[in-house]
Amino acid sequence: NSKVIQTPRYLVKGQGQKAKMRCIPEKGHPVVFWYQQNKNNEFKFLINFQNQEVLQQIDMTEKRFSAECPSNSPCSLEIQSSEAGDSALYLCASRGTGGNYAEQFFGPGTRLTVL
Template sequence: GEEVAQTPKHLVRGEGQKAKLYCAPIKGHSYVFWYQQVLKNEFKFLISFQNENVFDETGMPKERFSAKCLPNSPCSLEIQATKLEDSAVYFCASAMYATYGYTFGSGTRLTVV
């Protein structure tokens, strides 16, 4: 399809629980990007993939966060042992190129209570 599909739209987790977010990129797009947006403020880059390979992971917290893009499956972002500060909207984008033409999904709102 022509849209980036993110699921679920909303996710509530108790502190310490695991959270897993999914992103189906647009067909034909080689690149997938994850961003974290807290309180409508700037987007913090987390990680990007070129197909199933990590392209840039300079924004990923060293602990607790992991991501994958496997063939024939939605990409995923997983947070182990969530903390209150992880509460944010997580956006996924896909593109044919690394630097432009990004199409964003509608985001997953993660609330850690």
């Protein structure tokens, strides 16, 4: 039911390398979210955007990630220097204009493995 597109599906990087993943939200959805799901099924919110502006991000994202959501281009999330602990499933979600009541719809995720 979701039309959120994420690429690549799988990403393998060495420690210290950059890791970049992309997301195309559902058409007409102004808000985009990135979450990290670790091997213990724990979800961590990373950052969200409304149109091209950052709404909220956690400290880790601000320090180690580069993220953007340019108009007419895919959103992207890039780890500047990958660490073993970054190995996880990265999920992108988008929601429409229903405000606090709007559902979020997720893409299939990018599974990152840092060797």
